[in-house]
Amino acid sequence: MPLTPENYRRRLANGVCGNCGCRPRRENKVTCEVCYGVVKDRYWKRRNPNCRKRSEIKRRSLEEEKIAHNKASEKHRLANREKVNKASVRCHRERREEIISIYGGKCVCCGESHFEFLQLDHVDGGGAKHRREVGQGYKFLNWLQKMNYPDSIQILCANCNAAKGFYGMCPHKRERIENAECI
Secondary structure, eight states: OOOOHHHHHHHHHTTBOTTTSSSBOOTTSSSOHHHHHHHHHHHHHHHOGGGGOTTTSOOOOHHHHHHHHHHHHHHHHHHTHHHHHHHHHHHHHHHHHHHHHHTTSSOTTTOOOOGGGEEEEETTSOHHHHHHHHOSTHHHHHHHHHTTSOTTEEEEEHHHHHHHHHHSSOHHHHHHHHHHHHO
16 A cells, blocks of 8 residues: 555554554654664665765664764864854754743743743752753753643742742742731
8 A cells, every 4th residue: 555644644543653554653653663773774874975885885884874973963063163052052042932931931920021030940849850850951941842831830030939949939929928918
């Protein structure tokens, strides 16, 4: 049966590999282990120009190809350090702005909305332990997206977040509680 978009969707709905339709898919993926390996091998062959010259050069093992690709990437990063760093900083900032806007774009405690002052905070604490498990920076931002932006994270400004960490409660929140008790 030819691979049409309808057949592909039918295969995925039946829980089999979208590519071959014979074997079960990998967990949360669209292909089986065998098809994934074939695609991965093709990717690394395309990435390494030496594999195109099979008559002249012996074919490298997949691991050697990965090492050669990583060396070439590292060489590019070193030769273009400023450009790569600027692009990395720009991408990280854009991603962080996007996530902060998804969570409301302002401090939930005091309403501060300057991007530079805003931080992601774990509502019930435990942020250090969670960052050790998930990772920091881009890894944490990827985790947020993968988990569909959970409600266990909120936006606080640096002052409110520091006060919550040091004193257990932000002064703004304490004032609201005291004012509510007075009424």
